[in-house]
Amino acid sequence: MPEERLLSAYRKMLLIRLMEERIGALFTEGAIAGTCHLCIGQEAVAVGVAEALELGDEVVSCHRGHGHLLAMGGEPARLLGELMGRQIGYCRGRGGSQHLSAPGIGLLGTNGITGGGIPIATGAALSAHLLRTGAAIVCFFGDGATNQGVFHESLNMAALWSLPVLYVCENNRYAMSEPVCRTVAGGDILARPRAYGISAECVDGMDVEAVEAAARRALAPLRAGKGPAFIEAATYRFCGHSKSDKLLYRTREEEAKWRERDPLTLTRLKLEKAGWKETLPWIEEEVRRQIAEAEEACRRSPLTPPETALQGVYADA
């Protein structure tokens, strides 16, 4: 990745990290209700893949989707507004943390059912294929989703019909509390897409450049009509599954080991080595200001009026 692009990728990852931390704090304060699944530690996957996308490509994400939205260029104020039920929110608070949608920037939607987005992404790829739009569709999900029947059904159809969909499995080692070794028979997630004849590779999900390169490698044949591709990004969530998680199922030692490979630290070190040391604090200050302004804009936006809850159950012709 050229240095300027790496710098911009770092800025995006930092935005995701600091936004997620702020969202976590707002949740603890009670300013955000419900639940939320933060992606702290997994930023390089979202940003690396987004860096490889082109205008017109579409993304379908899962329950842990804040980072994907921001990586696609989503506005922090509109994300926060969605979590806080404000008019400014992407769906004015109807969706909440797990049901974001911003088709204007290529995010078709995030999804609260594990694996639920996988056939939907596959269907978007069917549209791209039949309508000859030239778009690539990216589908993000976790290791846990690879145990859903619909994962296998969708991969089978995508392979049969040579659909332009890139499946990105963020293997953060745990499906909520259950480790991959206790949920994935055979232990090898890549064996699953390969069984359907889908080309698949595992990439270091903490290295944004490696993720971007893998995504480009996967997307090139896919765009040429060669059918679906699969990336397993090895990553780790530094936070709990959701805000109620007490992290009883993993050790502090394991967490510390993964923290050494913090995607932000790795990128920062690369940038420092390339002579951008002075610029980094300035970037951080700018991101913090952006988040403060987003929160300000969100709080200025009115709460979505309750009477609107009854509207729009059906689409008008």
Place this chain on the structure above:
Amino acid sequence: MPEMYFSDAIRAALDEALTRDASVVLMGEDIGPYGGAFGITRGLHEKYGPERIIETPISENGFVGVAVGAAMTGLRPVVEIMFMDFILLAADQIINHAAKLHYIYDGQVKVPLVIRAPAGAGRGYGASHSQNLENVFLSVAGLKIVCPATPADAKGLLAAAIRDPNPVLFIEPKALYGARGEVPEGDYTVPLGVARLAREGKDLSIITYGACVPLALAAAGELSEGGLEADVLDLRTLKPMDLTALEATVAKTGRCIVLEEGPLTGGIGAEVSARIGERCFRALKAGVQRVAAQDTPIPSATPLEHAVLPSVAALLAAADRLFE
């Protein structure tokens, strides 16, 4: 107006939609050269090719989900579920996704999707190939549910369902596939959400839909011989339900039977009865009667099957109760 079979009327609606709108695609199991389990799509594969008539593996949740994603992004898929019973495999994609995404994404996406589901018993297929499961979906906000009772409605309602910007569950009563009737030629639609008075009478109302409409008409004929004239209201759309037509018939007769092929408990009749109780209580001269399938799984052997399904005799007994 030409006469045609109910099944041919459905095929005509599909054929015309495929011709009129390039974004319409059919998806389902064995809908290609085989023509679908009930022959509904016969000939369409040859005419439109495999990109429009998409044969799927046996993966109901998967291919319904694929259809949801395709509907969100520019196609208008019409999915065939071979037997309505199998729709339960796709319940997640229908209930948690197709029906909700327009609302929860605040109108940023639409899901113009039709799910065709052959339903109903009476053919000895047994418990996993005979159910009417529309009651399971009745409470799902964002979904429309349609069930025709005549060949003309089969064509017109399906054409309207395909043009609707919402997910529509289109129930095809298997027992009616061989029914014949006049069907308008060319572009013909019947608006969703509007019931049809299949027979007029002043003494009682039989409120029903689908395969039970002929049953209601047969019972109404017998009642007429005894001097009682029945309104037969064919709901046509179960969701959203035509409450105006419901109120009108009950206001006229003050006595009503709700008839359905599906199970009694938690059935369509439960919802219709409650609406009548709320809206027309003062017009009622007797308690609302329900005639439905017994609360059992559908048995296979014909005499057993008949023992649990609604019948003309059960309707006549219910009519007697209205005048006790």
